[in-house]
Amino acid sequence: MRRLSTVLLPAALLLSSCGTGAFSNPFIQTIEVTLNPSAVTLPPGSSTRVQVTGKVSGTAETVTGLNITPREVPAELTVTPSTGALTVAVQSGAAPGTYSVPLAVTATGGSGTAVLAVTVTPTTRTPYTVKPITALTLEPGQQRRVSITPDRAGELATDVRITGITGALSVTRDTDPLGFTISAAATQTVGAYVLQITTSDGTQTVTTPLTVNVEEQK
Numbered sequence: 001m002r003r004l005s006t007v008l009l010p011a012a013l014l015l016s017s018c019g020t021g022a023f024s025n026p027f028i029q030t031i032e033v034t035l036n037p038s039a040v041t042l043p044p045g046s047s048t049r050v051q052v053t054g055k056v057s058g059t060a061e062t063v064t065g066l067n068i069t070p071r072e073v074p075a076e077l078t079v080t081p082s083t084g085a086l087t088v089a090v091q092s093g094a095a096p097g098t099y100s101v102p103l104a105v106t107a108t109g110g111s112g113t114a115v116l117a118v119t120v121t122p123t124t125r126t127p128y129t130v131k132p133i134t135a136l137t138l139e140p141g142q143q144r145r146v147s148i149t150p151d152r153a154g155e156l157a158t159d160v161r162i163t164g165i166t167g168a169l170s171v172t173r174d175t176d177p178l179g180f181t182i183s184a185a186a187t188q189t190v191g192a193y194v195l196q197i198t199t200s201d202g203t204q205t206v207t208t209p210l211t212v213n214v215e216e217q218k
Helices: 011-016
Strands: 029-036 037-043 047-058 069-070 078-084 087-092 095-107 110-120 137-139 145-147 150-152 162-167 169-174 181-185 190-202 205-214
Touching: 029 095, 037 047, 037 087, 047 095, 047 110, 069 078, 069 087, 078 095, 087 110, 137 145, 162 169, 162 181
Parallel strands: 029 110, 037 110, 137 205
Antiparallel strands: 029 047, 047 087, 069 095, 078 087, 095 110, 145 181, 162 190, 169 181, 190 205
16 A cells, blocks of 8 residues: 655745735735825715725735725715725705715725715805885785795895794795785784794895785775
């Protein structure tokens, strides 16, 4: 019977045969991830690109072919990865604030993590005004529909809505966000009434007075 001789090779020699490069051994190594820039500031409706690079932890050896996976992306943001980069977009209606996006980064034989900070700035708007409303006259038992006109830089501010109306007369809001109907009861006491009409574009608030004179029929 022939005997088989066994030759044991040094462990270092076995590992050296497992390929070359940053991750040439079979053990998972840590990637030190760098984001450039590490934090971004954007207004709603805009986007930017972030470069993602990595190196083997504790060395200066660059890792290529990074795969980037965003985790738990806030609803206000859209994060689109590509090889070695991210495109970050802010939704048009995003609320101001700072949002964190955790990132998982992998390459053959290695993995790492990073967190991208995205600060959403308030939308800059030109202030609006509400054109003065001419005083109205109603008889007891009458009603009148009123519409206000918010102006921004000489144009109708279409993002403005009535948010509240106070006063001693009956007011009914309608489907027009800038319209309402004023009613004087049949037993309404004659006299001058002042309604306060509050409007907002989500950032600015304006209160406009409206005088309503209730008079008996002449």
